[in-house]
Structures are given as structure tokens and as C-alpha cells.
Amino acid sequence: MxxxxxxxxTNPSYEGLAARIIEHWKSVIADATxxxxxxxxxxxxxxxxxxxxxxxxxxxxxxxxxxxINLKKWxxxxxxxxxxxxxxxxxxxxxxxxxxxxxxxEIKRAISSExxxxxxxxxxxxxxxxxxxxxxxxxxGYDAFVGGTLTRDTAEYxxxxxxxxxxxIVTMQFYLPESEDQEDLGTSLYVREPLHxxxxxxxxxxxxxxxxxxxxxxxxxxxxxxxxxxxxxxxYIEASAxxxxxxxxxxxxxIPTRDATSAVTITATEKTL
Numbered sequence: 001m002x003x004x005x006x007x008x009x010t011n012p013s014y015e016g017l018a019a020r021i022i023e024h025w026k027s028v029i030a031d032a033t034x035x036x037x038x039x040x041x042x043x044x045x046x047x048x049x050x051x052x053x054x055x056x057x058x059x060x061x062x063x064x065x066x067x068x069i070n071l072k073k074w075x076x077x078x079x080x081x082x083x084x085x086x087x088x089x090x091x092x093x094x095x096x097x098x099x100x101x102x103x104x105x106e107i108k109r110a111i112s113s114e115x116x117x118x119x120x121x122x123x124x125x126x127x128x129x130x131x132x133x134x135x136x137x138x139x140x141g142y143d144a145f146v147g148g149t150l151t152r153d154t155a156e157y158x159x160x161x162x163x164x165x166x167x168x169i170v171t172m173q174f175y176l177p178e179s180e181d182q183e184d185l186g187t188s189l190y191v192r193e194p195l196h197x198x199x200x201x202x203x204x205x206x207x208x209x210x211x212x213x214x215x216x217x218x219x220x221x222x223x224x225x226x227x228x229x230x231x232x233x234x235x236y237i238e239a240s241a242x243x244x245x246x247x248x249x250x251x252x253x254x255i256p257t258r259d260a261t262s263a264v265t266i267t268a269t270e271k272t273l
Contacts, residue, residue: 014102017052018110024049025110029119038191039228040127041220042120043210047174053215057176059103060245061086061096066152074157082157082237088148111172111249112146120170120219120251127221127228131169132253144169144251153185153237153244161190161204161231164222167253171232172219175212176245185244186210187218190231204231212244 025047032042048056068074068081076082086092088108093101110116118140121128125139132142164171173187190204197203210218223230237244 014106017103017106018113021049021052021107021110022113022115024052025116025119029116029123032123034123036126038189038207039221039223039230040124041189041218042123043216043218045213045216047217048215050215055103056107056174056247059100060176061100061104061150063152065095066150069151074159076156082154084152084154086150088150107247108148111148111247117144117146117251120172124170124219124221127223128169130225130228131221131223142253144253146249146251148247148249151244151246151248153234153246155237155239155241157234157244158236159233161188161192161233163224163230163232164250166222166224168222168250169253170219170251171222171230172217172249172251174217174247174249175210175214176247177212177214178242178245180214182242182244183211183213184209185212185234185237185241187232187234189220190233192229192231206235 028044028047029042032044035041035043063084066084066086069083069085071079071081074081074083088104093104093108095101096104121140121142121144125136128139128142129136132139134142175186177183177185186209188206188210189208190206192198193202193205210216220230220232221228234244
């Protein structure tokens with residue numbers, strides 16, 4: 001698979017940015033702890049170089065460029081959306097002003113790199129072996145498609161526990177909080193309750209919630225096996241909580257025609273870094 005030919009040439013002021021980010025990830029992701037329960041996942045702090053994280057916060061595109069994801073699913077009583085997005089496709093990035101376009105081209109290039117895929121897949125390889133039905137030693141080299149989206153979750157947004165569906169194999173989210181007061185807005189991991197609890201209306205139990213902290217992110221192996229089902233979601237966001245900004249990426253075993261469970265849109269995988 002080759003580098004997408006649709007990328008806009010990057011401004012010299014950002015020359016080498018993607019490569020510098022990759023070098024940082026080679027350290028922090030490689031050193032991250034893999035948690036095996038309730039399914040394989042990592043949570044990484046200081047996941048970006050400090051200056052890059054500050055740029056991520058200050059170089060978010062204008063709110064006017066975001067669009068509702070699903071006004072049937074994520075909508076308030078007044079008809080306004082609770083979850084909006086910008087797909088980081090080459091076509092959408094090309095619509096940004098020059099500085100934002102060049103910056104987000106480099107961010108997309110870093111995350112979409114083969115190096116990044118291998119770093120993440122290495123941390124989650126046991127569950128990915130089950131997901132892909134391949135030997136553990138073959139997971140890191142498994143070819144995958146990646147895509148990403150900037151998301152804005154606002155008052156009254158929530159998403160019930162769900163596993164993400166095939167062909168998704170890894171979900172990764174980078175947190176971009178507005179303040180330290182938002183730490184409770186992280187994604188939750190769940191396990192399905194036993195049948196007697198489900199009969200009482202208690203279908204899932206939250207077992208972990210990632211801290212929604214500055215310069216942090218998580219990734220998990222998507223799975224549908226009964227003992228490893230990757231149930232995750234987000235509890236109701238109160239009006240006082242502010243905007244939940246994030247950068248959401250996913251790898252898939254093939255390009256789907258539609259993703260019903262999240263904001264992520266798939267494009268091509270970068271192979272040059």
C-alpha cells in the first residue's frame with residue numbers, strides 16, 4: 001500500500017513534524033503498560049511532544065466546519081446535535097486555511113504511518129490475534145486501513161456500551177480537554193452482567209473509566225468474542241461539563257461502506273514513516 005497521493009504538500013514550517021512525533025511515540029507507546037482486562041488496552045499520558053499537544057489544542061478547526069454525525073441518534077430535544085465531527089480526509093483537510101491544512105496533514109501522516117500501526121498492534125497483539133484469527137507473531141505486520149476524525153461531544157451526549165463492529169480491529173482516541181475540571185469525561189469500559197442481573201435491567205457494569213486528561217490517549221483491541229467483547233461507551237454529559245474534544249482514529253481489516261458506531265471515516269494507510 002502506498003502513500004495517499006491526495007495529500008497537500010506541507011508548509012516548510014512543519015517539515016519533519018510527523019517524523020518527530022513518530023520518534024516520540026517509539027518511546028512512550030513502546031513503554032506503555034498493556035492491561036489485559038476486561039480486554040487488551042493501553043492508556044498513555046504525555047502521548048504527544050509537549051509543543052505538539054499545545055498546537056493540537058490551539059489549531060482545532062473552526063466550529064463552523066464541524067457537522068452532526070447522526071441527528072437521529074445524537075440529538076437534543078430542540079433538534080441540535082450532541083456529537084459533531086470533521087473527517088480528516090484529504091478533501092476536508094484541503095478546505096482548512098493554509099496553516100491548519102499543513103499542520104493537520106502532518107498529524108494525519110504521523111498517526112496513519114506504518115510505524116504507528118506497528119507500535120499499537122504490538123501492545124494489543126494477543127487480542128488482535130484472536131480478532132484476526134492469525135498467529136500472534138503475524139499481528140504486527142497485518143495490513144490495515146486507518147482513518148480519523150476530530151469530534152466535539154457536547155451537553156446530553158452519551159453512547160451506550162457497544163463493542164465496535166467488524167471490520168474494525170483497533171480503536172484509538174486522543175483527548176483534548178479544555179480544562180482540568182473535565183477529567184471525568186473519559187471513555188468507560190464495561191463488562192456484560194450475568195443473566196440474573198440483566199433480567200433486573202442492569203445490562204452492563206462499568207469497570208474502568210479513562211481519565212480525560214490533557215495530552216493523553218488510549219487504544220484497545222476491538223473484539224466480539226464472548227470472553228473478550230470490547231464493550232465501551234460514554235456516560236451522559238451534563239450541560240456544565242463543557243465540550244469534549246478528541247481526535248478519534250481506528251484501524252480496520254478492510255474498508256467498510258459505512259460505520260454505524262462512531263465518527264471514524266477510513267481513507268488510506270501511510271507506509272512511509
